[in-house]
Amino acid sequence: MSQSSSKPVQAIDFSTKTHYLTKVFQSPFHVRQEPLNHLQEWGRWADYLSPHAYTCSAMEYFACRNACTVFDLTPMSKYHVSGKDALPFLNRLVTRDVSKIKTGRVGYTVWCADDGQVIDDGTIFHLGEDDYRLCSQERHLDWLLTNTLGFDVRVSEETHAVAALALQGPTSCATLRKMGLDGVGDMKLFDIRHFPFADTQLMVSRTGFTGDLGYELWIDPAHAVELWDRLFEAGALLGIQAMGDVALQMLRVEAGFIQARHEFMPAHTTVRTGHTRSPFELGLGWLVDFGKPVFNGRRALLAQQQHGHRYNLVKLDIDGNKPARDSYVFGLNKKKIGTVTSATWSPSAKASIALATLEVPHGAPGEELLVEIFYQKELKWNRVMARARVVTEVFYDPPRKRLTPPADF
């Protein structure tokens, strides 16, 4: 049996932290975020303060679709996976074939518990030989360490050791060029590249959560403020704005991206049976590779493939302009068949859009449904049963997202 070894959480210098007073960390970018956050509206993302919106979420949304925005990704869980068995370890952990993610590339994936229910989705960064970073919204160190049994692999949490920003929007590439990142324009979607920055390295990946042209920037927290400053200096004439979570929610629904605690409950923090989802039930069957002889959830998912799953996750195009937040979905016969998981008015698609979970067999493309929307007008509640259609295309999918090299704007 091969050796199993794992390194515990990386040593953090807590002497500068005040989290024990506030129960929450401040991001290394906080000194720059705080003056911009006029309303002082903060939310919590895991251990960190994360801004809801700086001044006006609508302005931030439009900045992202028309210029570029900076979103602080530092709170995202980041795990370093390395060692001889890093690849087999990841291949047993997640449902997709990780060997297809080449060095210098990023892959989207999902991972399950033994019962085939989704623990989380996230991205795998193939940094070098036997060297990976796994990123996700939720924390998973315990599960990852559990997974090391039988593997010669080191897993360590580097959430606090890596500061990260998402720079997204049509002028994002131009901003990075202006900042002096030579060759950044050659990067294809899901590419990773390193650039010298001060006396360290800036890692750039062409990834994002907005469905637009964009990049994610990864750096030693000691250089976080410097990165922020240089970005804003370079992007000053390119419309750069700081962006919070409210705008991001609109953007990611337009892009059709799912999110933990919206479209699914992470299996390990779900108490009630039946409240979790399998990859098939999230439209992620394409990420499940049964060609692999073993991965967590394989047997359960094979059975589910054979006997059928319970839900379909769909995109809805809804009549009217009222966001269908938390709505029930009905068939045309008024029978309840599902719920909306995320909804927004899409300024770019000029439509009321939503992601929804429907009971099987509902969810065929083009299926006509009803969505029950409650909304308030000057304290008076109204209810409409809005017509909706199941659509397959992403609500907003600009060609610039994939174009290489990207245009300046």
Add this chain to the structure above:
Amino acid sequence: MTNVKDQTVIIGAGHNGLVCAAYLARAGKSVTVLEASGQVGGAAITREFAPGFKVSAAAHLLYMLDARVRKELALDSAGLSLAQQDIKTTALALDGNHLQIAGDTLQGANVSDKDRLAMREYRRFMNRFAGIINRLNNRIPPRIGTRDHGDWAGLAKLALNVRMLGKQDMREFLRIAGINIYDVLQENFDDPLLKGALCMDGVLGTNLGPRSNNSVFCALHRFSGLQGLGIPKGGMGAVSDALAVAARQHGAVIRLAAPVARILLDGARVAGVELEGGEQIAAHTVISSADPATTFLGLLGARNLEAGFARKVQNIRMRGNAAKLHLALDGAPEFKGLNQDQLGNRLLIAPDMGYVDHAFNHSKYGEYSVRPVAEITIPSLHDDSLAPPGKHVLSAVVQYAPYQLKTGWSDHKTAFTDLVIDTLAAYAPRIRSQVLHRELLTPVDIESEFRIKGGHWHHGELALDQFLMLRPVPHAAQYASPVDGLFLCGAGSHPGGGVMGSAGRNAAHAVLGKKAEDQQP
């Protein structure tokens, strides 16, 4: 070789491996049993530990052998016979005023009439409750949470069996099944020596003290064979030899000195095994009688399992706390106050429950008992083939001797052996001068000699949370494992160890896709 599709490999020729082999061979399967050591039997063997002195190396009393196995495999005509059956128990007292227990009859000491009556009632309800477990032993555990009719019927039958105890006994069964034997004995009896002896039923071979929960369950499991204590002629190895004869008669091939290094996979299913020498043996079905940790984490490898399952296997409680002492004696030992007849009894050093509990306390903190408890037999009194004329062998289960001794066993085995012999000498003062050879097997020795991870007799603690559909872990409790074509048949599976053969028999039925309980003898 014939078609791989028909090949079945069984890892380990322990008694359960042999039982499984015999049943499968009888059903027409082409079965090869691969045994690491040079003789069949696993931990159910007789071996020479000193020139001319033979002893049952691990289990030394036969009391749970599955009656169906014995009959269906015609073990009696395959050479199994008992040198002595229904052996009585003598609870040793330092002052020589011993207590003899035969069924529900008590003799000696100064036991009150109240205790004599209580003993009858105790044996009545314990046997009745053990009957419930007996009925579970011979079946493949039902699964929970399925819609399978067989599973539901199995669960319903279990519920019905409990209900059929009647209101009063059912209440008592449900009350005591999960609690500790200390409290139950305290409620029923007065005599300390009697309670000390009876509490041993709940803790022998386990990692439990009399005050540990599940100790009543262990006692019930021990009684669930519903038979008396026997000493097989030729030692415990004779049981395995008879099983090997039966297996070979049905066509099974047994290869000795063929240690399996790993289980081979072809994609998601087994493809065979590889021996330590590098030889590969292709098989469509591989059945392991090794313990679940050895099977899954050792031979198969955790990386070939889903992580949640591997974690459950890793968390099975399976650390042994019992040592085995073998003494070659220059003549029959002389215990104070014990006549020649009584010397052949099962002798217990467990003068009271507090003594046993103190002995257990040490083991909780990684130390061996300073005043250990022991279950002693002198099998050569019943079977003269075990020792040269005039000489004898003494076989004792000694507790507590934790697998993870804080100081490690290598430098402390001699001291513990001396301590155990001193303990015996308190009852049989001349014994020190009679010892010609001695051998002590700690759980670490048991682990290496019998390849049982943790050195636990039962390949995993017997407890309500590691029994039936939870043994060894869910998704492997019906003998089939999460890996297609890989089955378990050892003591780590339901219903556990103790030279029963039920796990092997049930596993064979699972492999054949039959219900075990339908095969009435």
